[in-house]
Amino acid sequence: MRTLQLPIVTAMLLLAARYVIALPVSIPQTPYPQASPSNYESVFPRALSPKARHVFDAVMQTAKKYPERLTSPIQYLPTAGRVLGFSFQHSPNDTLCEEFITNYAVKAQEEVVLETFLYDRKSLCARQMADAVRTLDAKAKASGTRIRVYILVDTAGLLAFIGSSRPGTSGVVNALFKYYKLAPEALGLPRVRDVPNLDLRVKTFHRWPLGALHSKTLAVDGRLASIGSKNIDTETGLDMLIGLEGPIAQSVRADFFQSWNEPAPVLRTPAPHTTSDMVPMVVAANPYYGPFLGPPEDTPQNVAWKAAMDAATHKAFIMTPNFSTDSGREMILRTLRRGVKVDLVELYGLDLPQFVFPPGQSDGSNMLAMLRLFNAIGNDTTLRSRLRVCWYMSKRFPVGAKPSSDDWTHVKYMSIDDEFAIVGSGNQDAQSWYHSQEFNILIDDAAITRQINQALDGVHRSFDPCHHV
Structure with missing residues (x-):
């Protein structure tokens, strides 16, 4: 497991004094249409089991009491989806990235959004992601459309690979702030001018000293998604990813764009609806909190x-x-x-x-x-x-x-x-x-x-x- 390296530790120590006192959690709210509370559960294909109902009620009570602790609007917490597959594999010889990230990404007609804690440009997963971006550019050119590819990576996760990412001295300094736009080639991706049919953008995010973006999610056109433990790297432990389809992808997308800190673009294709072969799901997310002291317990x-x-x-x-x-x-x-x-x-x-x-x-x-x-x-x-x-x-x-x-x-x-x-x-x-x-x-x-x-x-x-x- 990759340990924190000197650049991260140094940055944390320099900024700790500023954030050691308790500060309120403040998550930027992306505007989404609000659903009526009576319709929150309409997305479920069937009634929740009694034990899952107990969890759902606790999550919704917390969401209503502390809306500032949500990572997406409340209507995206109850959801549903079809499990397309899952796998447990040990790196570095795993195929998780190919199966559940790049194979899903190249199916995009409009949009790919990815968030991860670690992004090692020298990893096999990063090289596969770069190939997927080139494939999407050719696909967009052939269809006469543009496809968005947005990637959000944690700043500390980026600095952990500073030797391979090489954002440059000014990039390292700027990356210490909450949001920083990064050149895609810093992650081993094609340059923007080399994929002219894509809207390819990369941002870093961190609320110093401890407020990390630790989520690992992918959403494609608001229809396909994958979540789990896999970063874009080659750490040698056991990881899991699970592939999903249906409204759950809209929940993943909503979570991403709230972190991206920009309004979510309107998709041309309609949002997926629940079908009888899907299963009920509940999003249980956690907000970032930077200071050492006073973090929220109930999220x-x-x-x-x-x-x-x-x-x-x-x-x-x-x-x-x-x-x-x-x-x-x-x-x-x-x-x-x-x-x-x-x-x-x-x-x-x-x-x-x-x-x-x-x-x-x-x-x-x-x-x-x-x-x-x-x-x-x-x-x-x-x-x-x-x-x-x-x-x-x-x-x-x-x-x-x-x-x-x-x-x-x-x-x-x-x-x-x-x-x-x-x-x-x-x-x-x-x-x-x-x-x-x-x-x-x-x-x-x-x-x-x-x-x-x-x-x-x-x-x-x-x-x-x-x-x-």
Whole structure:
């Protein structure tokens, strides 16, 4: 996992003093037509299951109480879609980018919008994206139209690859501000003049010091979308992407344009409608928050996670690179005390700087956070019997291998009673809970949830045997 390099750390230290006090969250609002509250659920192809309904109600109550914490207008939170496919793969030999990003992008008739935390111009994924842009230019020329290709990348994520992105000295300085227009070639994309049939634009975004854009989403013509854990890079962990079709793509698009900080252009083709073969979905996103102190606790993402665990009656499964928040610990304890079994798989030897967060946000490293969790359980053997905490172990390594920081998961996933799943970009750490902009969705379908669980079981052996604290 790529650690923060010197340019990022230096910039954070220089700007920390300015933002260390609590400031209100303020997200620019892109104008969208507002739906009537009575019509919010009309997008669902069927009634929500009771447990998903519990989560949806919590998300909507939070959205109505704190509209400034939304990353898109409220009517885009309830949605629906068709799952076109999903995959768990280990980099660097994965095909996730080709399957769920570039293959979708080249289908565009009008628009491609992509947001990511990391963008390494030297990665295979970046080269595939550059090829897709050239393909779209030829397609637009042949049809006599123009296609928009907008890419939004986190500033810290860009600076992490400063040696390969090379935005130039002035570019580095300007990129420290909230929005900065970047030349596409800085990301290894064609120059604007070389793709004259496209409206190709790149922006960076970050609210210093901690307000990162951590979402990883793609929307094509407001009809196709993909979300998950995959950045435009070649990190060597396990990643997941899921391909989607239908109204969910409109929700992804709305989230993008609010972050892009410009009104969304009107699409020529009509918005997709819900059909009977789609499944209900709920957007559970998180807003960025830059200051160290005073972050909001109740956001759609956070209340969705807590409500999902509160809805569990038999078992809950979580896979995350890191699990290290005070709120997450209390969420686990509440679930165990209700008689629910909890399986937690996380990364061994995570070296991200969790200790920079103040008390009340982070429990520190994964190891320290788990020690605090088990200390809170104490000698209660009943609670201990309901909890399995295992370091991630992939099936790439032989049975009997020990956990290693070289064998890690980047997947962010929660499954409740094999009935519904929450998947997206949010980690179970202080950065994702309190500071990063994230995009996750709840998929209310037991069959799809079981398929995802089975696919995930096929790539890891974290429970056989379980290496734990």
